Amino acid sequence: MPELPEVETIIRDLKPSVIGQEIKSLKIFDGSNRLFLKNNLSFFHKYLIGQTIRDINRHGKYIIFCLSSLSNFVVHLRMTGSFTILHTNAPVVPYEKLRINFCTNLSMSLIDIRKFATIDISNDANFLVSKLGPDAISRGFNAKFLQSKFIKRNSSVKSALLDQKIAAGVGNIYADEACWAANINPLSRASLLNLDQIELLCKSIKLVLRESISNRGTTINNYKDVLGNSGYHQTRVAVYGRLDKPCFKCKTKISKIKVVGRATYFCPKCQKN
Ligand SMILES: [Zn+2]
Structure with a gap:
């Protein structure tokens, strides 16, 4: 699943081609109905056609296209969604779900193998603030905030970090990487x-996310950037996917367990509690 660094990389790739473009038409492809949530194609026509994309922002894993009408076109890529830029006349791409044609000869295409990606419109610029915690690389995500949330959580640290109301943008890979960097056992009780x-964990979260952004994200299975390339942070991870490989700090073999149904990697020596 694209997490914060992968979504950030996609946005940075899209910006030069997409900002300033006026939307001319939309095309959907077979199996795209789930994209729309409770809406339909005519709803999106109404809000998107004729609009210019002014900017692209991000909150956690949500991509927010800011439109000239001041409405926002909001995309969540979920498990396997990705974007690419095509010539408007380019043939359909495998797993293409939505093509947004601009008034130039360019189109922005949403591709999704597993069909969990969603699109929506919001007229409220702050609508995600009530739904999510602060973005994990923003100033609002700090030790004080994290402590105020952790103090009420009887669940594990790993489970708390996966809660998007606590750490928007953090997913399975970076939760494990940050716990290792902070020497915290993912099973420790958050409270x-x-x-x-908590201060060290907060710093570690930001550090692993920023490092991954500079490496254009982590590709474990499907993640591709706008040009169709993999990220390369998977070659730099400390624990994720490194079962039985030596810990970079102490040489102990990395362990794998399941926490809230998610594969979780940690060093049993460095991350005792
Ligand atoms: Zn270790």
């Missing part, structure tokens, strides 16, 4: 972490 641990 029992002290302030020093």
